[in-house]
Amino acid sequence: MRLYVFDGGRALVPDMSRFTMGKNIGIPVVIPFPMYLIDHPEGLVIFDTGINMDNLPEVFKKETTCSPDQRIDRQMVRLGYKPEEVKYVILSHMHLDHAGGMTLFPNATFIVRKEELRMAWWPEDGEKAYVFADYKDTRGYRYLQPKDDEEVDVFKDGSLILFDTSGHTRGHQSAVIRLPKTGTVVLAADAAQVGENLSKGYLPGGCWNSEIAAQSINKLQQLEKKGAKIILGHDLRSFEQLRIAPEWYG
Numbered sequence: 001m002r003l004y005v006f007d008g009g010r011a012l013v014p015d016m017s018r019f020t021m022g023k024n025i026g027i028p029v030v031i032p033f034p035m036y037l038i039d040h041p042e043g044l045v046i047f048d049t050g051i052n053m054d055n056l057p058e059v060f061k062k063e064t065t066c067s068p069d070q071r072i073d074r075q076m077v078r079l080g081y082k083p084e085e086v087k088y089v090i091l092s093h094m095h096l097d098h099a100g101g102m103t104l105f106p107n108a109t110f111i112v113r114k115e116e117l118r119m120a121w122w123p124e125d126g127e128k129a130y131v132f133a134d135y136k137d138t139r140g141y142r143y144l145q146p147k148d149d150e151e152v153d154v155f156k157d158g159s160l161i162l163f164d165t166s167g168h169t170r171g172h173q174s175a176v177i178r179l180p181k182t183g184t185v186v187l188a189a190d191a192a193q194v195g196e197n198l199s200k201g202y203l204p205g206g207c208w209n210s211e212i213a214a215q216s217i218n219k220l221q222q223l224e225k226k227g228a229k230i231i232l233g234h235d236l237r238s239f240e241q242l243r244i245a246p247e248w249y250g
């Protein structure tokens with residue numbers, strides 16, 4: 001079993017408090033957009049699909065760089081994988097920097113929390129990070145829709161477990177991956193976007209529900225205490241320490 005981390009681009013965000021609610025106001029920050037491929041003996045899994053620059057609203061487009069070569073299916077092909085063979089696509093949530101590549105995997109089964117799908121298709125007023133164009137053509141795709149609090153053991157062998165980390169969005173989820181050599185890795189996605197979400201308990205930006213987001217941070221902190229390696233959603237400094245594809249974790 002292998003875990004690949006793909007580099008899905010950068011954004012220069014003028015205000016870091018977008019990731020640390022009420023903290024670091026007005027401080028500019030560069031963030032990465034990670035995407036992941038898990039090569040499991042029983043099938044290929046994508047976790048988050050990155051940005052689709054064509055669909056990005058102008059306000060985000062100005063601050064974002066993502067080259068055509070960074071599209072997730074193209075990065076897979078360069079490693080020798082076939083995108084049409086992906087069995088599962090897991091979305092941590094459906095914001096524009098995670099759901100942008102959904103239509104690249106029409107044959108896959110998508111695992112998205114039931115409440116996240118509802119929120120994305122019918123967002124609250126003021127919720128600007130869902131981009132309908134990213135998923136308007138995916139209504140007929142196959143979905144597994146875990147409920148709140150439901151744990152999903154994807155291959156029924158304990159190697160890839162999805163758990164509820166809602167709060168940043170209505171139906172956010174993270175993944176625990178148990179790798180033979182590396183040990184336990186957690187893909188936190190936007191339940192912990194930057195280091196201060198975990199180290200200081202600052203809430204991620206734009207939370208749907210702050211109290212639940214704090215509980216989700218606590219779940220991640222507990223996993224970290226038990227020795228898991230937590231991969232953050234948008235933290236450049238820690239991203240640069242990771243093995244980026246074509247390197248991998250085994």
Ligand SMILES: [Zn+2]
Nearest residue numbers: 095097190233
């Ligand atoms: Zn994000």
